[in-house]
Amino acid sequence: MRRKEIDKKFDEIVAFANLEKFLDTPVKHYSSGMYVRLGFAVAAHLENEILLVDEVLAVGDIEFQRKCLGKMHEVARVGRTVLFISHNMPAIVSLCGRCLLMDSGVILSSGLASDVVSGYYKGGKFLSSSVIFSKKPPVGDDLAVLLEGHVALSNGDHASEVDINQPCQIEMKFEILKEANVSFIPSFHFYTSEGTSAFVASMPTAKRLKAGRHTAICKIPPNFLNDKVYFVGLALTALGNGLKANFFENNALSFIVKDPIEGTRGRNGYAGPIPGEVRPQFEWMIEPSGQAQ
Numbered sequence: 001m002r003r004k005e006i007d008k009k010f011d012e013i014v015a016f017a018n019l020e021k022f023l024d025t026p027v028k029h030y031s032s033g034m035y036v037r038l039g040f041a042v043a044a045h046l047e048n049e050i051l052l053v054d055e056v057l058a059v060g061d062i063e064f065q066r067k068c069l070g071k072m073h074e075v076a077r078v079g080r081t082v083l084f085i086s087h088n089m090p091a092i093v094s095l096c097g098r099c100l101l102m103d104s105g106v107i108l109s110s111g112l113a114s115d116v117v118s119g120y121y122k123g124g125k126f127l128s129s130s131v132i133f134s135k136k137p138p139v140g141d142d143l144a145v146l147l148e149g150h151v152a153l154s155n156g157d158h159a160s161e162v163d164i165n166q167p168c169q170i171e172m173k174f175e176i177l178k179e180a181n182v183s184f185i186p187s188f189h190f191y192t193s194e195g196t197s198a199f200v201a202s203m204p205t206a207k208r209l210k211a212g213r214h215t216a217i218c219k220i221p222p223n224f225l226n227d228k229v230y231f232v233g234l235a236l237t238a239l240g241n242g243l244k245a246n247f248f249e250n251n252a253l254s255f256i257v258k259d260p261i262e263g264t265r266g267r268n269g270y271a272g273p274i275p276g277e278v279r280p281q282f283e284w285m286i287e288p289s290g291q292a293q
Helices: 003-017 032-044 062-077 089-095 113-120
Strands: 050-054 081-085 098-103 106-112 130-132 144-153 161-163 168-176 183-192 197-202 212-220 229-240 242-258
Touching: 003 032, 032 050, 032 062, 050 062, 062 081, 062 089, 081 089, 089 113, 089 242, 098 113, 106 113, 113 242, 130 242, 144 229, 144 242, 168 183, 168 229, 168 242, 183 212, 183 242
Parallel strands: 050 081, 161 242
Antiparallel strands: 098 106, 130 144, 144 168, 168 212, 183 197, 183 229, 229 242
């Protein structure tokens, strides 16, 4: 960056890094966070064709992270290349179309960001949002066996990536092998990549089923899940003289929820991470409560 360019963009860089109060402080006395903020601010205001960003979201407060995400979106929109290096999986999926997974300088996998991130969570083995159980012996017991499982969009297309603002559904196909004096309860068990149970979705009432193939579908509304990878266990339970699990296939499915940030309900301009295993949108209201005393 030439001196004339620095003078032209100096105020923008300082304001972006939020370092107005520290202009007279030698850089060697800056904290690590201040140093990274300054470095990103300078790099982001260059007009080079490639912007290389290494773990910039690991430091700084929420407001600075929001500005970083916004700036990287802006740079990409004008046709410049952003190389974003991070362990923040939701940010990678939101920002990047393609992704490289590397270990000690070796490329382990490359492809769509959502596919590579899913693979990263299971030691490089790509996860599946659609699975057919053809192994022997079958998954199940003498009453019911599991046949298929799918993550699908509202139009029925199977997908490993779901937009947080759109509905999706989990589908499970199973077969009742013989009729019995029992009712069945299908359920889906959702876990995070850390193995934490996020929630369990069960059919509210048990249902008598005839022998044959059936498909259980659980519809998930928009703005309920959070922007992260979910693993889904598929289960069927028989209710007769007590409860009996016919099958439970843990982590059978996996998919990633993508938050485009812009236009997402409830963000109100905030672009940082939102904590929680889920992110439901409830109905709110504010009512007047009389005059102040």
